[in-house]
Each structure stands twice: as C-alpha cells, then as structure tokens.
Amino acid sequence: MIPAVLPTYNRAPLTFTEGRGSWLTEASGDRYLDCAAGIAVNALGHAHPALVEALTEQAGKLWHLSNLYRIPEQERLAQMLVDATFADTVFFTNSGTEATELAVKMVRKFWHAAGHPERQTILTFEGAFHGRSGAAIAAAGSEKMTAGFAPLMPGFRTLPFGDHEALNAALDDTVAAVLVEPIQGEGGIRPLPDACLKGLRAACDRTGALLVLDEVQCGMGRTGRLFAHEWAGIAPDIMLVAKGIGGGFPIGAVLASERAAAPMTTGTHGSTYGGNPLGCAVAARVMEILTDPAFLAEVNRKAALFRQGLEGLVAAHPDIFEGVRGAGLMLGLRCRVPPADVVKAGYAQHILTVPAADNVVRLLPPLTISDEELATALDRLDAAARALAPQAA
Numbered sequence: 135m136i137p138a139v140l141p142t143y144n145r146a147p148l149t150f151t152e153g154r155g156s157w158l159t160e161a162s163g164d165r166y167l168d169c170a171a172g173i174a175v176n177a178l179g180h181a182h183p184a185l186v187e188a189l190t191e192q193a194g195k196l197w198h199l200s201n202l203y204r205i206p207e208q209e210r211l212a213q214m215l216v217d218a219t220f221a222d223t224v225f226f227t228n229s230g231t232e233a234t235e236l237a238v239k240m241v242r243k244f245w246h247a248a249g250h251p252e253r254q255t256i257l258t259f260e261g262a263f264h265g266r267s268g269a270a271i272a273a274a275g276s277e278k279m280t281a282g283f284a285p286l287m288p289g290f291r292t293l294p295f296g297d298h299e300a301l302n303a304a305l306d307d308t309v310a311a312v313l314v315e316p317i318q319g320e321g322g323i324r325p326l327p328d329a330c331l332k333g334l335r336a337a338c339d340r341t342g343a344l345l346v347l348d349e350v351q352c353g354m355g356r357t358g359r360l361f362a363h364e365w366a367g368i369a370p371d372i373m374l375v376a377k378g379i380g381g382g383f384p385i386g387a388v389l390a391s392e393r394a395a396a397p398m399t400t401g402t403h404g405s406t407y408g409g410n411p412l413g414c415a416v417a418a419r420v421m422e423i424l425t426d427p428a429f430l431a432e433v434n435r436k437a438a439l440f441r442q443g444l445e446g447l448v449a450a451h452p453d454i455f456e457g458v459r460g461a462g463l464m465l466g467l468r469c470r471v472p473p474a475d476v477v478k479a480g481y482a483q484h485i486l487t488v489p490a491a492d493n494v495v496r497l498l499p500p501l502t503i504s505d506e507e508l509a510t511a512l513d514r515l516d517a518a519a520r521a522l523a524p525q526a527a
C-alpha cells in the first residue's frame with residue numbers, strides 16, 4: 135500500500151526532534167553532528183537565537199500580506215540584496231525551483247522585448263540541478279529527472295561539463311542565455327574554475343547572451359564570499375538564490391540587473407506567498423549576519439582548517455577516498471566506494487552528510503560550526519572510513 139507520504143524519497147530511518155546549532159537530536163536522544171544542514175539551508179545552524187527572535191517577533195505582528203500591498207520587510211530585504219550585489223532589483227519566491235522558473239521567463243521576455251523572440255535557447259550543463267519544475271528539469275536535462283515526464287519544455291540545450299570547444303561552438307548570437315551553477319551541488323561539488331566563469335562572462339558579452347547564475351546552493355556565504363561568483367570578479371545578469379537565504383524558512387529570490395529585468399512589468403509575474411513578511415523578516419536577519427565581513431572571514435578561516443583535515447582524511451584512507459573538492463564550507467569527498475555507503479557509515483558514527491552525483495559525499499555544515507565541531511566531524515568521518523575499510527580491501 136502506498137504510504138500516506140508520497141514515497142519519492144529514500145529516507146534514512148532517523149527521526150530528529152530538535153536542533154541546536156550544529157547538532158540534531160534524534161527521538162532516541164542520540165545527538166548527530168549536522169554536516170548536511172538541510173542541504174545548505176541551515177546556514178546559521180539550528181534555532182539560531184537571532185533567527186528565532188526575528189521569526190517570533192514578526193509572527194506576533196503580521197504573517198502574510200498579498201503583494202497587492204506594500205510590504206516593508208520585503209522592501210528592506212530587497213534593498214539589502216541590491217546593496218550587497220550586482221543586482222538592481224529582486225523578486226522573492228518560496229523556493230529555488232520557483233526562482234529558476236522566473237529566470238527562464240525573464241530571459242524569454244528580455245529577448246521578446248528586444249525584438250528577437252526567436253532567441254530562445256538557454257544553454258545548460260551536464261550534472262546541473264535547477265529544481266524539479268517543468269522548466270527546471272528541462273534545464274538540467276538529465277535522464278534521472280526527466281524520464282517519464284515528456285513532453286519536456288523546449289528551449290534548453292545541455293552541454294558537456296568543462297568542454298570549452300562544445301561551449302564555443304554552441305554559444306553564438308542565437309543563444310538567449312547561459313544558465314550555470316558556479317559550483318554544481320547535486321552534480322557532485324564540481325566548481326567552475328574562476329577562469330571559466332570569466333571566460334563565460336566574456337563570451338556572453340560578445341554574443342549578447344544573458345548570464346544566469348544559479349547560486350541556490352553555493353550562495354549566501356557558503357564559499358566564504360556572499361556569492362560564489364564574487365571570487366571570479368564577474369557579475370551575472372540574473373542570479374537565483376534560495377536555500378541559505380532563509381536559514382530554514384522557505385524563501386528564494388531572483389536578483390537581476392535593471393537591463394535584464396526591465397521587460398518584467400506589472401502583471402508579467404506574481405506569487406501569493408513570495409516575499410511575505412515572515413520570510414523576509416527572517417532572511418533580513420540572515421543577511422545582516424552574513425554581510426558582516428568578520429563573519430565571512432571566520433567562514434574562510436574554518437574552511438581552510440576543515441579542508442586541510444579532509445586532505446589528511448583522504449591520505450589516511452586512500453581506498454575509500456580519492457580527493458577533496460569545492461570551496462569554503464561547500465566541500466565534496468570524492469569516493470572510491472559508493473557514496474551512499476559512506477553516508478550510511480556516517481550515520482552509524484552520528485554524523486550527517488549528503489550524497490551527490492559523480493561519487494561524491496557532500497559536506498555542508500552550518501557556517502557557524504565551531505573549530506571543535508569540525509574536529510569532531512573529522513574524527514567521525516575517520517571512524518566511518520575505518521568501518522568501511524575491510525569492505526574496500
């Protein structure tokens with residue numbers, strides 16, 4: 135019999151009832167070190183006092199208001215994002231998927247308004263993940279996500295990852311936009327080197343294609359800058375944000391330059407819940423904390439420490455691990471055994487990690503994780519690898 139909850143997830147038999155900082159408590163009372171953070175959502179850990187305060191304060195005032203009225207919390211958050219980034223304007227969504235949907239609409243509208251409605255192709259890359267809606271699965275193009283869901287939305291072309299020749303051949307003046315994650319998350323923590331991001335920006339400038347960056351997973355301080363593309367010194371035309379921005383409250387956003395967004399006039403898009411006072415109050419508090427240079431300096435310091443420890447872990451278990459990749463506190467352990475086995479062995483050692491494609495286990499701890507907790511994470515990963523060792527031999 136089908137369970138009451140549609141079984142589209144393969145769930146671990148763990149039932150958490152409480153979270154504090156980097157720790158989750160299971161129904162049994164056991165505590166687990168959370169290096170998954172809800173897949174980069176709980177950027178400030180669980181139950182961060184400042185976020186609890188922002189949420190409860192707003193909850194006592196006003197939860198929901200239609201976008202038919204002005205929403206001061208939304209205006210304030212939008213201004214914070216505009217001040218901190220390339221963007222001139224922001225639309226708030228409830229998720230990353232919805233941000234992808236709007237970005238696709240914005241790109242199409244842009245070329246329609248520019249008198250080139252035939253410019254429809256959006257280039258994407260193998261291993262990409264942009265969400266689960268019709269447009270988002272068509273954008274990712276992977277068999278795993280699209281099988282059985284035909285007809286797919288037209289207008290997307292998936293290119294091999296890291297194939298410069300294929301990109302140069304495909305990116306001409308018929309292309310509407312390039313949609314890419316600066317670091318692929320689901321695809322296995324695969325970073326686009328800074329030089330490639332720069333090259334992509336230059337190629338888009340040459341052809342007129344809009345550069346759309348999906349920073350849903352790699353943004354919001356995850357790499358040690360507010361947004362990952364900042365490391366490359368470039369700016370996109372449109373950027374998708376979600377996950378970390380709400381610190382656990384569901385909220386996403388599309389950030390855009392005035393030029394890219396100008397055709398999105400009254401009536402062209404909307405959302406019942408997008409930009410509601412509760413979500414915006416929480417996200418504004420997240421932004422206040424993340425835009426403090428001292429906070430990001432700490433993320434970078436801890437990231438270097440963690441990465442060094444992980445390199446040691448790889449060296450100690452060459453039969454289990456192949457290498458470390460990623461940036462900041464968005465790190466991947468490439469495995470020589472099935473990553474699901476490593477994640478499971480981690481559960482036995484009371485540490486949560488996340489599997490990804492390309493034989494990678496993702497480590498996405500809260501950005502607030504302490505040095506001591508990082509050391510504990512390394513110890514537990516070491517124990518998990520030792521438990522797996524006889525099997526690998």
Ligand SMILES: *Cc1c(COP(=O)(O)O)cnc(C)c1O
Nearest residue numbers: 229230231263264265319350351
């Ligand atoms: C998670 C994710 C999405 C989808 O976000 P949802 O909030 O799950 O809809 C899109 N892009 C990337 C890069 C993601 O990691």
